[in-house]
Amino acid sequence: MNREKLLAGGIVAVVAASLVAAAVVPGAIADSDPDPVRPGHLSIQEVAIAPGTVSGGTATLQVDTRLEHRGGKSENVTVRVRAVHLDSGLVETTSETAVEPITGDREVSVVRNLSVERSGGYRVETVVYRDGARIAEGSKEVRGVGTLTPEYARxxxxxxxxxxxxxxxxxxxxxxxxxxxxxxxxxxxxxxxxxxxxxxxxxxxxxxxxxxxxxxxxxxxxxxxxxxxxxxxxxxxxxxxxxxxxxxxxxxxxxxxxxxxxxxxxxxxxxxxxxxxxxVREVGIEVGDFEGDGSGPASGGDYETTIERGADGGAGGIPGFGVGVAVVALVGALLLARRQS
Missing domain, CATH: 2.60.40.10 (Immunoglobulins)
Structure with a gap:
């Protein structure tokens, strides 16, 4: 028997033994793991803001964060949203929510409500965390919150x-x-x-x-x-x-x-x-015309006031020259008469 036949026979024996072991011994050949080793990729696809409940002093901003997921499985994901006032730069409110594990290539919607003062504008910031580490962030501004009509006034x-x-x-x-x-x-x-x-x-x-x-x-x-x-x-x-x-x-x-x-x-x-x-320009008006006794067109007190304007535009003024001007004119006339005499 030559060397080639011996080698071929050995290979056949090894393969046969492997097949017998796989059939007899459980777990001899390990199953492939369906989940890949690397976690999935997460990013913020879109942030939409809509008005919610509005009262006289506060307004609710409904923030819808759309997360795009690609690849394997993402766990321990948290989304934090906060509203920062555009004028003061102060954080008005913050909300945080945990996201269920995500698998596959798809989009996930995370909706949170932020209650803010009904005035001015805000920058809504969204941050995505996985295992406590920041992996994505974005922001969007909303203005004219004070123009939102309260529920009771609609x-x-x-x-x-x-x-x-x-x-x-x-x-x-x-x-x-x-x-x-x-x-x-x-x-x-x-x-x-x-x-x-x-x-x-x-x-x-x-x-x-x-x-x-x-x-x-x-x-x-x-x-x-x-x-x-x-x-x-x-x-x-x-x-x-x-x-x-x-x-x-x-x-x-x-x-x-x-x-x-x-x-x-x-x-x-x-x-x-x-x-x-x-x-409208100011004009003289007879307030007494608008005085009422409970049965007339208007109600008022038991008095009548008349506003009059003189030639100089002052209330109650005397038209013509004042007293000082008259005295000066009289002295001038006397001096002129003395000089001529």
Whole structure:
């Protein structure tokens, strides 16, 4: 028998023995481990911030951190988010959460809520830790937190006209004019822009004298509920002194909270007009015209005040030359007469 045959026979014997051992002895050949040795790779794919519950003093920021995972298994992962005020640089609040073990190639969403003061802006910082070591971080800024509307002040009802299209948000007609007073029929338009019926609402109409902001008359009217996509037209009567210009204000109330305002004008003075968004010059005004006794257009005290302006613009001034000027003129006249004599 030659050497080649002996070598081949030995190899066959070794392979046969190995197969017999694998079949008879458990665990003779180790199973391959399905989990790789290296942990998976984690990174921050996106950070989205949405408003949550809003009260009068605080706002909740809902922070959604999207983690991208690649490779094997990631354990002991922690996500920390915090809000830093943009103006002061102080940390407003911090929240931390543990993430369940992640395997495979996929994205994981980690949502945390941060309660911050309802003012200014914030930088929301996100840090990812694994086994206590920082492996990823990112940040995003959010501004105008103070403009978020609190829950108690939200309504789907709006004043239909806001003056941008040339139509006044508040209309009026003169119902009666007698005894230096005018009765105005004042109305506005409220539209429910939501998908549900509105809450119980009421509107307070106020007539303010344009030059002094004195309230000439004020009346409230219940609106009730407004169906979605419908417009209500509440109206009242206001009695004011005639011959003046007025701002007509409408304030929308919901459960004791102001949820909307608008303004228009009523020009009852034929010599000058005012607009709803302009500054008006000071003029003389008879406060007594706006004095009320409980039954008139306005309420006030038991006195009457008149502001008068002299030629020099001062209140209560005397028109013409003062006393000093008259004395100087008299002395000059006497000296001139003596010289001529």
């Amino acid at each position: 309504t789907s009802v709006r004043f239909h006209w806001q003056g941008g299209d040339g139509l006044p948000p508040i209309e009026y007609t003169v119902q009666n004019a007698a005894n230096d007073s005018a009765t105005l029929d004042v109305s506005t338009f409220l539209t429910n822009e939501g998908d549900d019926s509105s809450e119980e609402l009421r509107v307070v109409f106020t007539a303010r004298q344009a030059d002094s902001n004195i309230v000439a008359d004020r009346t409230a009217v219940e609106v009730g509920t407004i169906r979605p996509g419908r417009t209500a037209t509440p109206n009242v009567e206001l009695t004011v002194p005639d011959g003046y210009n007025y701002y007509l204000d409408a304030v929308l109330w919901k459960d004791g909270v102001i949820v909307g305002t608008t303004r228009s004008v009523a020009n009852l003075n034929p010599t000058e007009t005012v607009r709803a968004n302009e500054t």
